[in-house]
Amino acid sequence: xxxxxxxxxxxxxxxxxxxxxxxxxxxxxxxxxxxxxxxxxxxxxxxxxxxxxxxxxxxxxxxxxxxxxxxxxxxxxxxxxxxxxxxxxxxxxxxxxxxxxxxxxxxxxxxxxxxxxxxxxxxxxxxxxxxxxxxxxxxxxxxxxxxxxxxxxxxxxxxxxxxxxxxxxxxxxxxxxxxxxxxxxxxxxxxxxxxxxxxxxxxxxxxxxxxxxxxxxxxxxxxxxxxxxxxxxxxxxxxxxxxxxxxxxxxxxxxxxxxxxxxxxx
Amino acid sequence: xxxxxxxxxxxxxxxxxxxxxxxxxxxxxxxxxxxxxxxxxxxxxxxxxxxxxxxxxxxxxxxxxxxxxxxxxxxxxxxxxxxxxxxxxxxxxxxxxxxxxxxxxxxxxxxxxxxxxxxxxxxxxxxxxxxxxxxxxxxxxxxxxxxxxxxxxxxxxxxxxxxxxxxxxxxxxxxxxxxxxxxxxxxxxxxxxxxxxxxxxxxxxxxxxxxxxxxxxxxxxxxxxxxxxxxxxxxxxxxxxxxxxxxxxxxxxxxxxxxxxxxxxxxxxxxxxxxxxxxxxxxxxxxxxxxxxxxxxxxxxxxxxxxxxxxxxxxxxxxxxxxxxxxxxxxxxxxxxxxxxxxxxxxxxxxxxxxxxxxxxxxxxxxxxxxxxxxxxxxxxxxxxxxxxxxxxxxxxxxxxxxxxxxxxxxxxxxxxxxxxxxxxxxxxxxxxxxxxxxxxxxx
Numbered sequence: 001x002x003x004x005x006x007x008x009x010x011x012x013x014x015x016x017x018x019x020x021x022x023x024x025x026x027x028x029x030x031x032x033x034x035x036x037x038x039x040x041x042x043x044x045x046x047x048x049x050x051x052x053x054x055x056x057x058x059x060x061x062x063x064x065x066x067x068x069x070x071x072x073x074x075x076x077x078x079x080x081x082x083x084x085x086x087x088x089x090x091x092x093x094x095x096x097x098x099x100x101x102x103x104x105x106x107x108x109x110x111x112x113x114x115x116x117x118x119x120x121x122x123x124x125x126x127x128x129x130x131x132x133x134x135x136x137x138x139x140x141x142x143x144x145x146x147x148x149x150x151x152x153x154x155x156x157x158x159x160x161x162x163x164x165x166x167x168x169x170x171x172x173x174x175x176x177x178x179x180x181x182x183x184x185x186x187x188x189x190x191x192x193x194x195x196x197x198x199x200x201x202x203x204x205x206x207x208x209x210x211x212x213x214x215x216x217x218x219x220x221x222x223x224x225x226x227x228x229x230x231x232x233x234x235x236x237x238x239x240x241x242x243x244x245x246x247x248x249x250x251x252x253x254x255x256x257x258x259x260x261x262x263x264x265x266x
Numbered sequence: 267x268x269x270x271x272x273x274x275x276x277x278x279x280x281x282x283x284x285x286x287x288x289x290x291x292x293x294x295x296x297x298x299x300x301x302x303x304x305x306x307x308x309x310x311x312x313x314x315x316x317x318x319x320x321x322x323x324x325x326x327x328x329x330x331x332x333x334x335x336x337x338x339x340x341x342x343x344x345x346x347x348x349x350x351x352x353x354x355x356x357x358x359x360x361x362x363x364x365x366x367x368x369x370x371x372x373x374x375x376x377x378x379x380x381x382x383x384x385x386x387x388x389x390x391x392x393x394x395x396x397x398x399x400x401x402x403x404x405x406x407x408x409x410x411x412x413x414x415x416x417x418x419x420x421x422x423x424x425x426x427x428x429x430x431x432x433x434x435x436x437x438x439x440x441x442x443x444x445x446x447x448x449x450x451x452x453x454x455x456x457x458x459x460x461x462x463x464x465x466x467x468x469x470x471x472x473x474x475x476x477x478x479x480x481x482x483x484x485x486x487x488x489x490x491x492x493x494x495x496x497x498x499x500x501x502x503x504x505x506x507x508x509x510x511x512x513x514x515x516x517x518x519x520x521x522x523x524x525x526x527x528x529x530x531x532x533x534x535x536x537x538x539x540x541x542x543x544x545x546x547x548x549x550x551x552x553x554x555x556x557x558x559x560x561x562x563x564x565x566x567x568x569x570x571x572x573x574x575x576x577x578x579x580x581x582x583x584x585x586x587x588x589x590x591x592x593x594x595x596x597x598x599x600x601x602x603x604x605x606x607x608x609x610x611x612x613x614x615x616x617x618x619x620x621x622x623x624x625x626x627x628x629x630x631x632x633x634x635x636x637x638x639x640x641x642x643x644x645x646x647x648x649x650x651x652x653x654x655x656x657x658x659x660x661x662x663x664x665x666x667x668x669x670x671x672x673x674x675x676x677x678x679x680x681x682x683x684x685x686x687x688x689x690x691x692x693x694x695x696x697x698x699x700x701x702x703x704x705x706x707x708x709x710x
Contacts (some may be wrong), residue, residue: 018672032620052643054643058672060643060645060670060672060673061673075589086673087670087673087674087709088325088327088673088674088709089670089676089707089709091325093500104553104556106508106553113432113433114404114432114433114435114436115403115404115405115406115436116406116410119510119552119553119558119560119591120558120591121557121558121591121593122553122593123556123557123592123593123601124593124596126596127593127596127597128596128597128643128644129644130644131644132639132643160581192296218301227516232643243583250447252702253452253509254452254503255397255445255447255452259390259397261392262361263361
């Protein structure tokens with residue numbers, strides 16, 4: 001009887017293991033992609049240059065240092081610290097986000113001209129980030145559970161084997177009706193995303209334009225988001241990218257919002 | 267906005283400069299300005315050698331700022347404000363030190379004078395668990411939006427009512443700030459040896475209530491700069507259950523002048539003074555109700571007249587505000603606040619208040635609404651800020667449009683509309699000062 005039980009358990013366990021390995025479900029692909037895209041390393045730093053290009057070709061620059069630290073498991077809490085270099089009217093401003101899955105962020109803004117740290121209302125994660133075509137969610141990630149994911153097909157994209165995932169928001173008040181993502185099978189990074197509006201027309205396209213290996217982590221160092229309806233595009237490039245640099249928890253505080261340490265923001 | 271004008275004791279027309287705290291301003295002719303700028307730029311000229319030792323940056327702006335009254339000023343002029351201004355910000359870092367200088371030079375078309383001012387100038391020294399800032403610095407406390415309870419630091423209401431950029435509402439203080447950051451909470455300790463009063467509108471440019479307009483002999487008495495008069499302020503803050511909690515303490519002076527007539531029945535001279543004040547307060551701000559909820563309270567201990575029997579000194583008060591801010595749709599935010607202040611020993615106050623002077627209410631109340639809509643990739647900002655006192659019936663409405671033409675140039679136009687209430691109430695007395703303003707800035 002005892003032996004029978006052991007065999008039974010072994011069979012069940014091996015089925016469970018093999019089963020999950022074979023059926024790489026859409027949810028799992030998206031989780032892995034989120035881990036590769038937004039949660040790599042214990043912490044992360046980059047000098048971010050955003051170029052906002054209007055339909056008429058006018059360019060505006062948003063330049064900042066972005067620091068991120070993970071708290072807890074993949075897909076869990078994160079803290080972001082941003083210091084702005086450009087444009088001139090926001091220079092020395094700092095911005096801090098405590099990101100929680102499944103609830104609203106906490107956000108703080110420091111305005112140097114009046115030496116004031118203020119909490120800012122942050123209900124809509126689909127709002128534009130600093131006026132760009134990227135939303136807050138595009139910067140810090142969208143909860144996997146907010147969408148229904150399905151694996152549409154597998155195909156080569158830009159010479160890379162990739163999964164094509166369709167993600168449909170569960171909530172009705174999202175600006176897109178569904179999104180198609182091309183996820184690189186090798187490194188799980190999104191190579192391209194297409195956002196379709198309520199009428200089912202393609203209106204926004206994300207593309208990963210350069211991927212580099214940083215400390216063993218494949219990292220998208222150039223990306224763009226193009227709004228096909230407005231003709232507005234945002235191009236983003238990362239420099240001075242680094243991981244596991246030992247960012248202290250205390251950085252994410254009012255003290256350092258007011259006096260950002262040079263060693264972290266340069 | 268915490269009652270920029272007091273109803274009993276009125277800032278008046280005869281000696282506006284004495285009330286404006288112009289101790290830090292000095293007049294310069296163009297030649298002197300040039301010399302000053304050379305001195306200011308001297309560190310920059312030395313940059314090549316200096317930069318080996320420190321990390322130096324220089325930024326600033328050129329700005330035009332004009333405000334036109336909808337009717338002529340008391341002195342016959344049309345403009346509440348008309349100036350061109352240049353600001354330079356020098357920032358030099360060499361761990362663990364930092365030097366920061368923010369200097370403005372401007373030409374005022376109304377008074378036809380060139381002036382300059384050191385807006386901020388301090389040295390920071392930073393260690394892992396503490397830091398020190400010494401020099402002229404701006405300190406902002408509390409969670410109110412243009413309502414100040416625990417922010418007991420000097421304000422420039424003339425700037426606010428004249429349509430200058432918001433940063434000019436805050437004045438720096440000359441003092442020392444020590445920050446301490448043990449694990450369980452953070453602390454700020456501030457000592458200010460040199461008293462700096464609030465700045466109120468110039469009575470040549472603004473119509474304001476004056477209970478004794480015929481008395482022209484006026485004098486202002488600042489607290490002397492000595493150890494006993496050094497102002498102290500402390501704040502302790504930390505996170506409590508995901509909200510930002512602070513407690514505050516201040517021991518110093520009211521920054522609004524209160525008047526002492528030499529003889530009530532036959533006044534020939536008015537002396538303005540700044541009575542002693544202590545403030546004990548607390549604030550809490552956190553995410554709630556799909557938005558940000560703020561709460562702040564403070565007790566104003568009027569140390570020179572705790573019984574409330576001296577009409578030349580304000581009575582003690584307890585003040586509180588509650589605020590709520592929420593993003594209703596993309597790039598649109600609404601903020602509402604309710605503020606109330608309660609006067610202690612009101613019956614003593616009523617008894618002591620001389621007959622000819624208007625009386626404050628026992629309970630004052632104010633509601634504010636701020637609407638902000640950003641458009642065109644957050645380069646166009648429409649905002650509406652309004653104050654309405656439910657106890658007095660007076661109001662201030664400030665609509666503004668700001669557009670960033672490029673990453674370097676922005677311009678704003680707006681207006682300040684005052685009215686309602688009594689001829690002595692906070693905004694009611696400004697009813698004849700409605701103005702339309704323009705700000706244009708090139709930033710580098």
